[in-house]
Amino acid sequence: MNRKTTVKWVLLAVLALPFILPWDGHGLAQAEMPKKGGTVIEAMGTEPTNLDCFKARRRPELTVLHLMIEPLFVVSPKLEVEPLLVESWKPSDDNKTWTFVLKKGLKFHDGTAVNAAAVKFSLEKHMKGSQAGKVKNIDSVSVVDDLTVAIALKNPNPGLPIKLASFDVGIVSPTAYEKAAGTWGSKVIVGSGPLMFKEWRSGDRVILVRNPDYKHGPPWLSNRGPAYVDEWIIRFIPEPATLVAELTAGEVDLSDYVTERDVQRVKGNPNTDLIMSRSTSAIYLAINCSSENEPFGDVRVRQALAHAISSESVRKAAMAGIGGPLYTPFAPTTMGFWPKAEEIAKPLTKYDPEQAKKLLSDAGWKDTNGDGVVDKHGEPLTVNFLAFTIARYRRMAEVATPMLQEVGFKVDLKILEAGDLYERVLKGRHDLLSTGLVASQGIVLDDMVDTMHSGSIGSIVQWCFFKDPKMDELLDKARFDTDPQARAAALKDAQELAAAGLPVVPIALAMEIFGYKKRSIGGVENYTKHPWCFDQADAYRALEIYKQ
C-alpha cells in the first residue's frame, strides 16, 4: 500500500470514529441537562377548598399556594433560617422590635413591587386569618420606608425569623388583592413564587405557569429560577386506586398522595418509583386528659391505655407497616426535639396488657361482675372513642378497639366526618381520638404550644385539653426568654413533662411518600434529598423538577 492510500484510510477511519465508538449514553457518561419546557402533571387526592392564603389552612390548599406565595425567610437543609425576600434584619436590644430590609427589585406576578407596604398588608391579614396563631405575638407592623418594615411584638421573641419562614404566612400583592374584589382565592392569587396562577377548573385541576422573572430561589437549590417547566398542572383525583393507576399508567407524573397501602404497587411498577422519608407528622390516639374528663385525668388510666395498645400492630394493620416508631406526642424529626424525651416515654408506652390491667386496678377499676369490663362504684369504664372517616385513622381505631376491650375498657367507637367530629372534639365530647399532628413547619415548640398550652384550648388541635400551669410557664419561657440557654432548658423540661404526662398513645411517625414516573420527570433527587418538612419542600419542587 502506498503512502497516499494509507493517509486516505487513516482519514476515513478518523471520520468514522464518532459513528463507531460508544459516544452518547454508552460507556462515556454524559451529564443529564435539565430540559426546559413541557408540562408536569401532579395528582392530589383532595381538591382545595379555596386558595385564599388568609383563610386556607389544610394541606390541599397549602400544597398549591406554596408554589405561588413566598414568606420572608426559608429554612435551609441545615435547618437554619435563611433570607428569601429579605436582604437584612435586626432585632432591637430587647428583641421586641424587629426591622427588616427587603431585597431590591423583587416583583409579584402582577408586576408590582415586593415592598414594605405589601409585607404590612399581608402580615396584618394573616393576624386575623387562619394563621393568626402563628403570628399571635405580633403587635403591629409599620412601614419605615419603601423597602423597610418594622414589626413590634407583644413579647420579646428572638425566634421571630423562623416564624416568618413558614410558607403559611406568605407575602401577597395588596394591589392584586384589592383589585380582585371578592375573587381572591378563586380566580386571583398573586404572590412572588416560581409559579403563577392561570386557571382553576372546579373538580378537575389547577393550572399554574412559570414565572419567567423568578430568579431568587434559595442558594442551596440546583436551580434558583426560573422553573424549568412551562406549565404545572395539579389534578384532583379523589379515589386512591385511580390516582395510582394514573401515576403508573396514565398521564400523572408525580404525587405525594400515594397511600401507605399503595406503596408496594408503585414501587413494584416498572414505570414508577417511590421516595419515602420521615416526615414531621406524629400519628397517635389523643387522650382527653382534662381534669373534668374523669377518669382520663388520672395518669394511671392514660398509662393503662398506652400499655393496652401495640402500636406496632396498629401500624401494620392501619398503615401497611409504613411508618417509624413514635414514643412521644411529637415527631423526633422536628426541629428542637429532645431525644431523651423518647427514653422517658418508651417504658410508659410499651405494649404490656398485664401492666395495663394492674394500673387500672391501682386506680380503683376492677371487674367486679365478671363481664370483662372494669368498673368503679358500679359504673363501667367507657372510652368514648372518635375517629375521622379518613382510612388511616379509621383503621387505627378499628384495630385498637379490641386491644382496649382485652384489658377491660368498654369502647364506644364512632367514625365521623370532619364537621361532626370537630364539633364534638371542641366540646370535649371524646375520651380518645384517632388522629395525627400533621407537620406545619416541623418545629417542636410550635407543635407543643398548639397542642399543650392552655392558651390553645379552643382550637381543635388542643384535643388533649392539656392544662398545666407548669407547662404553660415552660412554653412561654421557651418562646420569649431572651437567654438562649434558658429557652433551650425550658424546651427540654417541657418535653420531659409532655413525655411523662402521656397525653397521647403514640402510634407512628408518618412517612412522606413521593411517587413519580421514572422516565417522565427529572430532578426528583434534588427535590427530595433535603430533610425539609413538607411546606419547605412543596415550593421547591417547582424549581427542581423538569420534564424529560
Next chain:
Amino acid sequence: MGKYLLRRLLLLIPVLLIVSILISSLIYFSPGDPVRVMMGLRAHEEAVAEIRAELGLDKPYYIRYWNWLKNTARGNLGRSLQRNEPVVDLIAERLPATIEMTFFALVVAVLLAVPAGVISATRANSWVDNFISLGSLFWISMPGFWIAMIAVLLFCLKMGLLPISGRGGPMWTLEGLRYLALPGLILGIRQVAIISRLVRAGMLETLSEDYVRTARSKGLSERSVTYKHALRNAMIPTVTIFGLQIPELLSLAVIIETVFAWPGMGRMLVDAVLKRDYTLVQGIVLVYALIVILINLIVDLLYAYIDPRIKHE
C-alpha cells in the same frame, strides 16, 4: 294541554320552596361549623369568629334563609362559603359534565335496554332470554364502585383503550367522547339491566293482548306487530320508570365521578355537604330538584304522545 303545562309549571314554585326549606334546615341544624372545616385544626376561636361574622354565619337561621330566598327569587343563589364564588357560576361550571354523563348513560340505556327487552320477550324462556335475564341480574346486583374499578383495570390499564380519569372536553369532541365513554357506560349499564327487565315484562303483557292477535291475523309482519303495535303500548310503564331513574342516576353519579375524577355536580354536592357549605348545597339541591321535576313533566307529556288516548287537561 296548554293549561296542563301551565299548571305543572306553576306547581314548581311551592315544590321548590318546600325542598329549599327542608334542605336548608337539615344542613343548618346538622353538627359542624363550615368555618372550622375551612380553617383547619389549628385555627383559634378568635380567627374563626371573625371569619364567621364576615360570612354572615353568626346570624340566626331564619334571617339567613330569608336573605337567601330573596336573592334566589332574583336569580342570585348566593356565594359559596368555601370558594367565595357565586353558586350560579360553580354550578354552571360543573353542570355540563353532569348532563353529559347522565345523557350518555340514558342513551346507552335506551339503545341497549329496549332491543334487549324486546328480544327477551319475543324469545321468552329461550337460552337468549335466560342469558339476558342473568346479565340483567348481574349488573343490578354488582356495586357500581366495583364495576367501575374493574372497567378501569380492563379497558384502561390492561388494554389501554381508554383514558383512566378526568374529562377531555365537551362530549361532541372526539377527545371529550373518549373520556366520557367509560364513566357514561358504567353509569348506564345498571339502567340497561333495570329497563330491559321492564321492557320485557311490558312486552310479554302486550304480546298476549287481543289487538296483537288481531294484528297478526290481519297478516301483518311479526316485525310490525312487535315494534309498531306491541312495543308502543309496552313503553308506558317503561317511560314512567325512565323518569324516576333520573334521581337514581344523579345519586349513582357521585360514585362514578369519584372513581373517574369526573368533574360533575355529584361530587361537588358531597364535598359541599361535608364542608357544610350551606349556600352551595342549597343551590345544587335546588337545581337537582328542578331537573327531576322537569324530566318528570316531560315524561308525563310523552304519555300523550305514546298513547293518544291519554289527554292532559
